[in-house]
Ligand SMILES: [Ca+2]
């Protein structure tokens with residue numbers, strides 16, 4: 001018996017130790033690996049509660065899915081995917097994701113994914129018609145680190161489509177992908193940091209990615225937009241989206257307002273933000289109150305990059321506007337056409353100045369007022385290199401200050417304009433055929449050189465109070481010393497590639513003036529390479545063309561006669 005007892009006691013101890021060991025192991029596992037990647041399901045009519053979220057296992061019935069309210073009450077962890085089903089109907093209550101993903105021990109992202117198309121049929125979970133609270137359809141308040149929203153449709157919200165507010169904690173690496181946001185009252189998606197304007201921001205959206213979305217017909221007043229990079233949004237990457245307005249809806253495409261640095265807007269199609277015509281017509285990209293004076297701790301650089309976008313049809317305002325004391329903006333390799341103004345840099349505000357803007361290798365054409373305009377107390381340091389500024393200024397009053405033209409500079413100091421083709425602006429053959437309008441502060445504040453001008457009726461130059469000839473600008477003002485006037489020989493009036501024999505070919509000067517200026521690949525004075533509007537490397541065989549199109553051997557063939565092409569092909573065989 002004693003032996004038995006001892007044995008029982010031993011077994012008992014073993015059991016207790018075993019249970020403890022198992023419990024401890026589980027605890028270690030749970031602590032070390034909170035990311036049991038689990039799938040959960042939400043339906044508009046779901047009946048599973050947050051406490052029982054493990055029962056939210058499919059789209060097949062209301063009883064196997066959370067409702068939106070229970071989703072809002074539940075916590076998820078990195079690795080989880082929450083599927084939003086369409087089978088329970090549309091979602092007419094606000095979505096408030098409160099969870100955060102995390103970083104793993106090895107620094108890997110453990111993301112939470114909210115996916116609105118679990119069956120992959122292209123019909124997305126539709127969150128719509130919200131008018132309670134802020135009226136926003138999706139509210140991300142102090143949450144959303146390492147989360148992804150994809151395949152949602154969001155519309156009819158009385159506030160924002162997605163209202164993001166990093167008020168008391170930073171929100172890092174939120175992604176919005178492959179979704180549609182449209183017909184909301186205010187902003188399509190707003191990224192806001194802090195509680196107010198502060199000197200040293202610590203809380204803001206950092207490294208947000210907004211990509212492959214269609215965001216359109218949003219906004220009802222001038223603060224509204226499709227994508228709003230508000231207080232201190234930093235290192236945001238907005239790419240491959242379509243953002244557009246309709247005849248009755250649509251304010252700005254992308255609006256910067258007190259944004260942080262390092263934001264990149266690229267490969268987007270941004271067009272027709274023309275709400276109610278002249279009354280509210282707005283801009284493609286509008287940069288306000290955005291400068292280096294308030295830097296975020298995480299910003300990769302102070303510059304904003306607006307590049308590789310197609311921006312058109314803002315018939316009442318501007319393709320890209322930089323104003324209200326915004327600084328450090330690079331605008332390059334964009335196709336900007338059919339707006340009222342192509343690019344507009346203007347006013348400062350309350351101690352902040354509009355300054356340090358680089359505009360290069362853009363196609364700026366068929367904008368009805370100015371191709372590029374710098375006025376209204378812009379402080380300057382605006383560098384304009386290798387753009388094509390053609391066929392602008394074709395409507396409105398063609399006289400005096402209001403006379404439209406290719407390039408107007410009437411403000412600022414330290415502006416430099418080189419290697420541009422400025423041609424065919426004000427397309428009528430009658431006067432004034434002003435290609436440039438440089439006056440007032442712009443005369444002393446602007447260096448002009450090595451630009452190529454042309455108009456079929458004879459180019460005109462408004463310079464220092466009146467129309468001057470190019471030779472007068474050269475001899476009296478010592479400007480445009482290497483400038484010239486000659487037909488640039490475009491392939492056509494809509495295809496601005498250079499034809500063989502164009503005076504722009506190999507006539508450019510190197511504008512890499514310092515490391516990273518203006519091209520990130522400039523490694524020092526006159527060194528480095530960059531790409532033209534079509535992606536060709538510049539310099540090409542050591543040569544630089546004027547304008548946005550580098551002339552290459554491909555273009556040589558384009559410009560050749562059929563006979564010469566066939567000869568070249570014959571010789572290639574040897
Ligand atoms: Ca679906």
Ligand SMILES: [Ca+2]
Pocket residue numbers: 222252282283286
């Ligand atoms: Ca605007």
